[in-house]
Amino acid sequence: xxxxxxxxxxxxxxxxxxxxxxxxxxxxxxxxxxxxxxxxxxxxxxxxxxxxxxxxxxxxxxxxxxxxxxxxxxxxxxxxxxxxxxxxxxxxxxxxxxxxxxxxxxxxxxxx
Amino acid sequence: xxxxxxxxxxxxxxxxxxxxxxxxxxxxxxxxxxxxxxxxxxxxxxxxxxxxxxxxxxxxxxxxxxxxxxxxxxxxxxxxxxxxxxxxxxxxxxxxxxxxxxxxxxxxxxx
Numbered sequence: 001x002x003x004x005x006x007x008x009x010x011x012x013x014x015x016x017x018x019x020x021x022x023x024x025x026x027x028x029x030x031x032x033x034x035x036x037x038x039x040x041x042x043x044x045x046x047x048x049x050x051x052x053x054x055x056x057x058x059x060x061x062x063x064x065x066x067x068x069x070x071x072x073x074x075x076x077x078x079x080x081x082x083x084x085x086x087x088x089x090x091x092x093x094x095x096x097x098x099x100x101x102x103x104x105x106x107x108x109x110x111x112x
Numbered sequence: 113x114x115x116x117x118x119x120x121x122x123x124x125x126x127x128x129x130x131x132x133x134x135x136x137x138x139x140x141x142x143x144x145x146x147x148x149x150x151x152x153x154x155x156x157x158x159x160x161x162x163x164x165x166x167x168x169x170x171x172x173x174x175x176x177x178x179x180x181x182x183x184x185x186x187x188x189x190x191x192x193x194x195x196x197x198x199x200x201x202x203x204x205x206x207x208x209x210x211x212x213x214x215x216x217x218x219x220x221x222x223x
Contacts, residue, residue, distance in 0.1 A: 031209045040120075042199070042215035043156070050209065058210075090155055094209055100146050100201075101211065103155035 003027070006091050006104035013111050019078040021107050023091030031094040032074035033101065034058075034066065036087040043090065049074055081111045113138055116214035118200050124220045129190045133217045135183045135200030144203035145176055147185050149196045150216065156199055159185075190221045 007022035025032065031050050035043040035058075045058030047066040055066050063085060067075040074093075078085055088108050092101035118135045125131050137145075145162035160167065162174040162183050173186040183200055200214040 033210075035213075040215060043213040045210060048210060100148070100158035100161065101156075103157070105155050 004091055004093050004102050004104040006089075006107050008107050009105065011107060011109045013078075013081050013109065015082060015111055017078075017081045017111075019081050019109065019111075021076040021078075021089055021091075021109070023074045023076070023104055024072050025074075025093040025102070026072065027093065027095065027102075028071065029093040029095045030071070031096075032068065033092045033094075034064075034074065034076045035090045035092065036060070037090055037106075038087050046076065078109075081109075083111050085109065086111045114214075115139065115212045116200055116202050118214040118217045120215060120217060122218040122220050124222060125190055126222055127190055127192060129221075130186065130188050131190055131219065132187075133185045133198055133200075133219075135185075135214055135217075137181050137183070137200075137202045137212075139202075140178070140181060142202045142204070144211075145174075145183050146201040146211070147172075147174055147183075148199040148201055148213070150199055151196050156213070159198070187219075190219075192221050192223065195219055195221045 004025045034046040037043045048056045049068040065077045090106045091104040094101045115138050147159040148156040149159045150156040162176045166175045171188045175184045197216040197218045199216045204210040
């Protein structure tokens, strides 16, 4: 089974801090994704990467950046955390034959 | 209009009941369709893909109606363990690797 591991389950950060969320997958998947999930809004795509060093903006990239230096690792960076970035962040990966995503267990980030 | 729309529920049903969820999507060119299940405070997990011919996996049946742009999920003989949120998921037209998630339909199965 594909395993997608997110480094932290819960995080509390202060407004203005730079925040790194890490995601690692162990199945050599090309495609990796970062979503955030908020009540009533569902999952919204922040950024997507289809290969090492390649990235594409999703629907809500403002205030975020990403890094994919190695195939197995996809990092989400909040340049200057704000309270409206308090959310559940979910990383996912998918292989070349689209059969759905495998998600990590999520990071619940609170910005105070 | 949302790209994928679902009734948020909750659907509250007794054990053993049959329950059906529908979902509509806005882009007729979408190619891939899925149902995911999400338990409270957990990540979404793939329940089943949805094919044009319809498909069944045990107590779960998924149907796709391309003409009307809706997807359905039928659960027969509901179990307490079926209580969860069910997410309808559609691939984007510009990239089949990018998925659009509905906000989910919450199911509560009571004893």
